[in-house]
Amino acid sequence: MKKPICSIKLSKKTLIKLLKVIIPLGIGIVLIYYSLSSATEEERAILWKNIKQANPFYIAVSLLFGILSHLSRAWRWQFLLEPMGYKPKLANRFMAVMAAYLANLGIPRSGELLRGALLTTYEEVPFEKAFGTIISERIADFLMLLLVVAIAILLQTDTLLEYLNDQNINPLYTVAFLALAVGGILVGFKIVKNAKSGFLHKIQQFMTGLVEGMRSILNMKHKLAFIAHTLFIWVMYVLMFWVIKFTIPEIADASTGVILAAFVIGSFSISVTNGGIGVYPIAIGALFIFFGYSKQGGEAFGWIVWGSQTLLVLILGALSFLLLPLYNQKK
Template structure:
């Protein structure tokens, strides 16, 4: 195995291994009665609410695909909604294997099937992520406002510090800006090619400033995040104990899940167990909290697996002429 292949293997294996270890530790630490209760809660989940969650999730993905057009239009590109949607779902599926690989795949698929230059497509995806990160910060801020003392105490106990994420992003953006400045001064060699790529990337990112439909973009962004919260919130009715949880507690769990999902491939293991730990912190049973987390994670992961696989299948079929 080459060094490059080995590194790729580690990128998949390490997060996946962490997730499996977390699951093993959680289940082995539970008593037989606790495991039985957890499984009972999952099996007894009302499928109507799970179906509603899947509908909300699908609507969020569809809205994301539709919103993408507002960033592509200023550059003169008008890819079909079907291709945008399938690229989004294929990207989510790729993220289950290698975290954050989906963004690159999404741009590459648009290049392949809609002839949008990769650097420009990828630039629009970065702009999307910035908008989504702002929304996440707003949700975090609202959740903290509702449960300031308890949520901050929980984050401290779990050694989770969202400020580290913010600080990392600030340093990363600063490093990127400095790198851009250096590359922009290049006159020869590979740096010139890199400069041309960066210029296309910047053009894609700047598309958010040149949109004709800014309010429509903002509206879709709000809609996407409302759907995210709803697909999470509605699952509380599948667990009798959790069904009485307040909106503040559900939002707190949503915030924890948003950070936990990036730790392993698709949040496997860490996502449901982190959410379960938060519910325990708020006085709910571990079994009920973890069952809630597993149902949310399992249903949405299944949605991505199905729609992502179908997208990979139908993209080449529906774009044969291209």
């Protein structure tokens, strides 16, 4: 009787893992179907025409900006690892970053865990410390996103706030969640900090390393370089988005305020499903409608941005998974 019980437990774990992948992916597919099926044949033809006629030069430039942002992220990571005495190779850091992006397409937010695990595997950086630096990175990136949101709101206050309200998108919820997560880690650390043995002691050791990794941002020798890379990463993000407007004639004259507003909406929508599948182009299309552009032009813009950057992640992420063990075969 014991074997069937074990098999049931195993199947439940497997089912939960599958649901984490299937549900967000399913939502994305349903949204794609709904978006296309609700459009008329003429609207679908215009959408497809916009995508097919997109200038490949600007897509290539956008991909270049994307690669530069990923390289800069891998370079910046060293500034957080160095205060703890670790100097992993740039190639390993870059491949860990790209593999993490690929994992996020399957299970949202799983990439951060994988990224830390890969650095532990190939560079012998303790996982909790590596993961702590990733949390610090995310905090810095979130502050940059808030800055972009603030600029977008200043440039397009009424329209953007109206759109966020209609779509029930509230950036303050994300701020609150982040604050609760960090606060939870600190409270948990205080609870277990006096443990001397047993399971709580193991948790204490893990959380000590996690906090050390997070605090590395305060102990950096190259703070200005870290800030410069952070600014560069986000400038590249905005540029790889902005340059795509030249692939759609209707949107080529869109102002910086409109593009920033679309960038903000895309940034929030990308967390709803696996890598934003389905949601991203629909959200972008809806935003452009608010500014008087056609749904087909807006959604074509969203599909080109999402499709090109997702393809980049698929290629570089898959290559990273393949090359990591080959590059580190001596280990």
